[in-house]
Amino acid sequence: MQHLQWFPGHMTAAMRMMRENLKSVDGVMMVLDARAPESSVNVKLNNLFADKRVLYVLNKADLVDKKDVARSVARFEEKGLSAIAVSATDKHTVDMLYDKIFALLKDKLEKNKEKGVFKPVRFMVAGIPNTGKSTIINALTGGKKAATGNKAGVTKGKQWVRIRELELLDTPGTMPPAFESQTAARHLAYIGSMNDANIDFNDLAYEFINEIKVKYPKLLTERYGTEDVTASALEIMNGICEKRGFLLRGGEYDYERCSKAVIDDFRKGRTGKIFLD
Ligand SMILES: Nc1nc2c(ncn2[C@@H]2O[C@H](COP(=O)(O)OP(=O)(O)O)[C@@H](O)[C@H]2O)c(=O)[nH]1
Ligand SMILES: [Mg+2]
The missing domain is CATH 3.40.50.300 (P-loop containing nucleotide triphosphate hydrolases)
Structure with a gap:
């Protein structure tokens, strides 16, 4: 990560x-x-x-x-x-x-x-x-x-x-010079308080799904049709790619698009009411 x-x-x-x-x-x-x-x-x-x-x-x-x-x-x-x-x-x-x-x-x-x-x-x-x-x-x-x-x-x-x-x-928003916890830092990245240009969205969405499948499994099923919420985050992402048609030319999964969609859905409240801390 x-x-x-x-x-x-x-x-x-x-x-x-x-x-x-x-x-x-x-x-x-x-x-x-x-x-x-x-x-x-x-x-x-x-x-x-x-x-x-x-x-x-x-x-x-x-x-x-x-x-x-x-x-x-x-x-x-x-x-x-x-x-x-x-x-x-x-x-x-x-x-x-x-x-x-x-x-x-x-x-x-x-x-x-x-x-x-x-x-x-x-x-x-x-x-x-x-x-x-x-x-x-x-x-x-x-x-x-x-x-x-x-x-x-x-x-x-x-x-x-x-x-x-x-x-x-x-006043302009400010961050602490260093984060005491990377979990907290990730939560800030999910909510769009970090600079998106510096973020590896693949990593971020993977971690997000890992949190959500435990805390809000139902929301994953409702939003993305995830059938098995006990599957790995990667398998869940594969499922989302298939359902949404996030595929590259050769038919490989387009994780980049999938990751951005997952994070954007959360930010706009489309995934549902999610409390992170
Ligand atoms: N859903 C929702 N969005 C909000 C709320 N308050 C602000 N926003 C949105 O959050 C974004 C950031 O707002 P902004 O005032 O620029 O944040 P600042 O950087 O803290 O000054 C904007 O897109 C706002 O429309 C709120 O209470 N609910
Ligand atoms: Mg402002």
Whole structure:
């Protein structure tokens, strides 16, 4: 299996930008992917924000079973952390997010009020690439103010956006310089938070099928007509190639196409609700 690591120079620059702006923010929204809420925590960012109030936002909750979402939020709360699950594509959950931000700063805001100080609340929106940071900002502000896209590295430089009494700083996604676990790194590759250009999709789809055939065998059968989910990942891929006609000229299996299709199906939610962590 390919060793996954991704820490280009622009992430060092983004970390520096975040560090420089920390003093001017009241809190941080750490945007995670609800399909992999533990794997999508960037430990380096946690260290950077150690003295800040942090709200963990488990986004893309629409792609996960409600029970898994609730359990994930509870896990964060058990550790004494503030967490909320949202779907940036659902207006209602985004309103809840707005309230949650103000609740997190309630005491600070009351103190300011007593002193007669009025200033907007400033939050930095951070996390690994592709978790929906910019989409959340757009949903909160009701506009297309932050650039979005379903791949890593769409947000460049820094961007402040204002909504009512809230100012949000969008930031480019950052990864830790090294992953503590390659399983976690793989989960990030599945969800599209890694740079696809560096990924060996054959390897990735093989590993994905190995995980899914144990955790969600039924989904493999439903999506790909896999009859024997106890077969090896390679045999399952062969079956998918046959059923989908992913064949090369000589009739050999086109694993490249098969791998990309399997990962793309998962990313778009076509395989079903899959919780990875
Ligand atoms: N299904 C689903 N997709 C989302 C959600 N939020 C964002 N996305 C998609 O995820 C991709 C990455 O979003 P973006 O805001 O650019 O992520 P960023 O890199 O963290 O700023 C885009 O294609 C969004 O449309 C969500 O709640 N549910
Ligand atoms: Mg962005």
